[in-house]
Amino acid sequence: MGVKKSLQTGGNLLNLLSSILTVLSTTTNYWTRQQGGHSGLWQECTHGKCSNIPCQNTVAVSAACMVLAATFSIVALGIGIRIQCREAESRRSQNTIVLLFLSGLLLLIALAVYTSKNAWKPEVFFSWSYFFGWLALPFLFIAGFCFLLADMILQSTEAISGFPVCL
Incomplete structure (x- = not known):
């Protein structure tokens, strides 16, 4: 297995992990804990009874x-697997790179906005769903860099192959 293939495999594995973490973070209701309950992006649970969160701009x-971050990450995973499986075709991975970095940026925006809303409340503590989002963030960026390096290797190989070699 060459360096390019190893980078693509690593990028796909990191993207798979970040996709799982992002989907779990998005769908679960344990972003914050407070006295007698917990809440997420969609529901707030107090004393075992859950209700939908009223519309708030920050949430x-x-x-x-x-x-959007979860969707882009999953689409990038599909494209990345397709690139890796079709070795005969000379496919470059700019779409995957853009989707991974865009997904990371959207994830960062979501977490920063949610943090700014709840960081100064003394009775609120962040919980595991929220931390899964922060854990997914570096994996997305590292996966993007893996695909970026693999693409740079592919570009340099294509550029060098056009030059005649005289020894």
Whole structure:
């Protein structure tokens, strides 16, 4: 297995891990804990009874960015696997790189907005769903860099192959 293939495999594995973490973070209701309950992007649970969260701008922005980040990450995973499986075709991975970095940026925006809303409340503590989002963030960027390096190797190989070699 060459360096390019190893980077693509590593990028796909990191993207798979970040996709799982992002989807779990988005869909679960344990972003914050407070006295007697917990809440997420979609529901707030108090004393075992859950109800939908009323529309708030910051939570809506966070939820939209999280859904887009998860979607882009999953699409990038599909494209990355397709690139890796079709070795005979000379496919470059700019779309995957863009989707991974865009997904990371959206994830960062979602988490920063949610943090700014809840960071100064003394009775609120961040919980595991929220931390899964932060854990997915570096994996997305590292996966993007893996595909970027693999693409640079492919570009340099294509550029060098056009030059005649005289020894």
